[in-house]
Amino acid sequence: MNAARVDEVVGEFVNLKKRGVNLLGLCPFHNEKTPSFTVSPAKGIYKCFGCGKAGNSVNFIMDHESLSYPEALRYLADKYNIEIEETVLAKEEIEQKTERDSLYILMSAAQKYYSERLHEDEEGKTIALTYLKERALTPKTIEGFQLGWSSLGRDDFSQWAIKNGYNREYLVKTGMSFETEQGSLFDRFRERIMFPIHNIAGKIVGFGGRILRSNAKEAKYINSPETDIYNKSKILYGLFQARKAIRQRDEALLVEGYMDVLALHQAGIEHAVASSGTSLTDDQLRLVKRFTDNITFLFDGDAAGQKAALRAIDMALELELNVKMLLLPADHDPDSFVKAYDIEYVEQYFKDHSQNFIAFRIGLLPEDVLRDPIKKSEIVREMLNSVVLIKDIIKRNLYLREISKLLDFDEKVLNDELRRMAASKFKKDNKAPDLTLAEPQVISQEQAIRSQATAVNQEKQLLKVLLLYGSRMYTDDMTSAQFIYRETSGMEWENDHCRILFERYREATEQENNLADVNFLIHDQPEEMRRFVYDVITERYQLSPGWEKFLRRTVVSPDANYKEEVKSAIGYLKFTKISKIVEENQKGVALLETDEAIDELFMLQQVLLNMRKQLAVELGIG
Numbered sequence: 001m002n003a004a005r006v007d008e009v010v011g012e013f014v015n016l017k018k019r020g021v022n023l024l025g026l027c028p029f030h031n032e033k034t035p036s037f038t039v040s041p042a043k044g045i046y047k048c049f050g051c052g053k054a055g056n057s058v059n060f061i062m063d064h065e066s067l068s069y070p071e072a073l074r075y076l077a078d079k080y081n082i083e084i085e086e087t088v089l090a091k092e093e094i095e096q097k098t099e100r101d102s103l104y105i106l107m108s109a110a111q112k113y114y115s116e117r118l119h120e121d122e123e124g125k126t127i128a129l130t131y132l133k134e135r136a137l138t139p140k141t142i143e144g145f146q147l148g149w150s151s152l153g154r155d156d157f158s159q160w161a162i163k164n165g166y167n168r169e170y171l172v173k174t175g176m177s178f179e180t181e182q183g184s185l186f187d188r189f190r191e192r193i194m195f196p197i198h199n200i201a202g203k204i205v206g207f208g209g210r211i212l213r214s215n216a217k218e219a220k221y222i223n224s225p226e227t228d229i230y231n232k233s234k235i236l237y238g239l240f241q242a243r244k245a246i247r248q249r250d251e252a253l254l255v256e257g258y259m260d261v262l263a264l265h266q267a268g269i270e271h272a273v274a275s276s277g278t279s280l281t282d283d284q285l286r287l288v289k290r291f292t293d294n295i296t297f298l299f300d301g302d303a304a305g306q307k308a309a310l311r312a313i314d315m316a317l318e319l320e321l322n323v324k325m326l327l328l329p330a331d332h333d334p335d336s337f338v339k340a341y342d343i344e345y346v347e348q349y350f351k352d353h354s355q356n357f358i359a360f361r362i363g364l365l366p367e368d369v370l371r372d373p374i375k376k377s378e379i380v381r382e383m384l385n386s387v388v389l390i391k392d393i394i395k396r397n398l399y400l401r402e403i404s405k406l407l408d409f410d411e412k413v414l415n416d417e418l419r420r421m422a423a424s425k426f427k428k429d430n431k432a433p434d435l436t437l438a439e440p441q442v443i444s445q446e447q448a449i450r451s452q453a454t455a456v457n458q459e460k461q462l463l464k465v466l467l468l469y470g471s472r473m474y475t476d477d478m479t480s481a482q483f484i485y486r487e488t489s490g491m492e493w494e495n496d497h498c499r500i501l502f503e504r505y506r507e508a509t510e511q512e513n514n515l516a517d518v519n520f521l522i523h524d525q526p527e528e529m530r531r532f533v534y535d536v537i538t539e540r541y542q543l544s545p546g547w548e549k550f551l552r553r554t555v556v557s558p559d560a561n562y563k564e565e566v567k568s569a570i571g572y573l574k575f576t577k578i579s580k581i582v583e584e585n586q587k588g589v590a591l592l593e594t595d596e597a598i599d600e601l602f603m604l605q606q607v608l609l610n611m612r613k614q615l616a617v618e619l620g621i622g
């Protein structure tokens with residue numbers, strides 16, 4: 001535990017920034033935009049103010065890597081070169097190792113085997129190493145990315161592995177070997193340059209293999225299949241090597257192939273990663289977001305590359321990444337580009353030619369499209385479809401202005417259209433909520449609830465219920481008004497009109513034995529206040545139909561079930577207020593300097609999160 005410092009262990013997976021005596025970052029266990037995940041090196045613990053997760057280095061590894069306690073200890077021991085003396089016999093020990101561990105061990109052995117073939121075998125040296133040198137890769141790069149060579153024989157690796165005691169079941173499970181019906185093994189990778197694929201913790205989970213013979217009938221690249229340890233949609237090639245640079249530059253550069261990653265890293269552009277064996281996925285972008293909010297896509301200028309780029313833009317916008325696009329001069333790919341120019345030129349080119357996605361898309365259009373009003377409006381609509389994915393209003397407006405400027409389109413028209421799109425998107429997104437969704441979706445649903453149900457609207461709703469049903473009995477010995485007072489005592493109002501009217505009503509009922517007439521309440525109030533009250537009680541502020549549907553509540557006529565109305569008005573108001581405090585606490589963590597203050601806030605936060613959970617259950621939205 002002394003060796004495995006929590007800031008170091010967590011820091012391998014989360015981008016942590018110093019805040020007072022602690023460190024702060026985006027929680028890896030739930031989706032959040034504002035960092036509320038704190039790490040206290042002094043205490044050796046982490047705490048998340050958003051989802052409530054907390055623990056020490058071992059807990060973190062257990063949760064994050066889905067490992068058992070002993071597995072997590074082994075993981076950390078391995079990382080810090082601490083030998084664990086286990087009391088079981090060696091043979092049993094091997095059997096007891098989990099299957100995942102065995103798969104990792106096999107992959108690591110395979111990497112060493114293939115590297116030896118590259119550097120020691122005649123065939124590897126003459127064919128593969130020569131090729132890599134022709135591509136101007138340095139020994140340092142070849143070493144750093146642990147490249148290798150798979151020989152020509154049909155079962156060289158499988159035989160070697162069996163001879164060295166590796167379980168044939170695992171050879172097949174990792175996809176390194178195929179098994180024929182007769183039970184013999186042969187190799188997946190033959191006569192290929194081997195690119196080990198690392199997970200974020202640096203363990204090898206799969207391989208990519210590139211064939212060298214140009215007349216080969218086989219695919220130029222093949223990859224390991226999906227396995228228990230290799231989930232393709234959650235791995236980015238090169239991220240293990242790139243993550244330091246990504247943090248330092250606060251930017252990730254997404255390229256297309258293994259060789260691009262190698263060439264860029266070698267040239268000193270070490271924040272390059274590639275999606276391997278799949279087209280880009282949401283999960284891969286989430287992986288990037290753990291380290292930075294800024295992503296630059298470097299795509300080939302061909303049609304397939306452009307299509308991939310457009311898809312990637314929307315995915316990244318939806319995850320609230322800041323997206324830049326970079327096109328290389330025609331007839332260059334990243335590999336050839338960094339070889340043709342020196343690093344200063346390349347860096348300057350990247351800087352000068354990174355475009356926002358609006359300018360990028362317009363740049364791709366042929367001249368005549370912009371002269372054709374119909375085509376032009378189609379393009380505008382397409383771009384608005386991307387802009388509408390951006391949740392940050394200020395950013396949205398900046399992009400609108402960009403479209404307006406570059407395409408010479410009236411900004412107000414764009415704005416109206418965007419609003420219409422946003423409304424219909426909101427409706428569509430919230431049409432049929434599945435209330436049994438997993439955690440991240442539940443959180444986004446909560447966000448939806450919060451955005452629609454502002455505290456002020458909830459206050460108006462509660463005021464309405466008070467004015468309409470306050471005098472009716474809630475229980476045998478308590479009016480609805482008394483019940484509302486009790487439940488909201490000490491609450492701070494956001495809307496002044498609501499606060500004043502609430503107080504006046506309370507004074508009136510206390511003095512006049514539960515008789516408070518709305519007209520009496522406002523008879524001496526200014527015109528503005530009177531209008532406010534009538535607006536409230538004529539149900540203008542009732543929950544919108546979409547909201548009702550959203551919550552799967554049947555719309556009961558208010559009078560028929562006033563107790564329900566009272567209860568739910570209080571419930572939603574509390575839910576909204578608690579959510580707001582929770583959110584503020586999350587942001588507030590950054591400002592706290594002492595451990596004591598953080599502990600105190602964390603305890604409060606746990607209480608609030610529990611209260612909110614309870615309320616959500618009661619309201620049928622949890």
Ligand SMILES: [Zn+2]
Binds near residue numbers: 027028029049050052
């Ligand atoms: Zn969290």
